Amino acid sequence: MIIKNILLMLILLIVFFVILFFSFFYSKRYKKSVIKIKISSPSISLLKEQQFNPDISTDNWDLHKLRLGKFRRSQYKGLTFFISSENRIYYLSEEGNKVYC
Numbered sequence: 092m093i094i095k096n097i098l099l100m101l102i103l104l105i106v107f108f109v110i111l112f113f114s115f116f117y118s119k120r121y122k123k124s125v126i127k128i129k130i131s132s133p134s135i136s137l138l139k140e141q142q143f144n145p146d147i148s149t150d151n152w153d154l155h156k157l158r159l160g161k162f163r164r165s166q167y168k169g170l171t172f173f174i175s176s177e178n179r180i181y182y183l184s185e186e187g188n189k190v191y192c
Contacts, residue, residue, distance in 0.1 A: 141154060
């Protein structure tokens with residue numbers, strides 16, 4: 092009877108330590124994989140560079156309008172827009188003609 096109890100206790104201890112070992116190993120492995128995942132955000136320097144350089148194409152309408160007001164030209168979605176001396180916005184067609192907006 093005593094041998095049965097000791098054997099049962101040993102089996103329970105072994106099971107407990109095995110569960111503890113796997114839970115510790117899995118949690119460390121999980122933490123390592125979480126650390127490797129990073130979300131890259133646009134750098135602030137890139138936004139500043141776009142703000143002060145009207146020759147960089149942008150998809151941001153507000154930034155485009157700001158650059159038009161400041162530099163009198165801005166590139167929006169690959170097309171360069173200009174402000175004329177009459178304060179009208181235009182771009183140049185492939186033939187070189189002014190197309191007013």
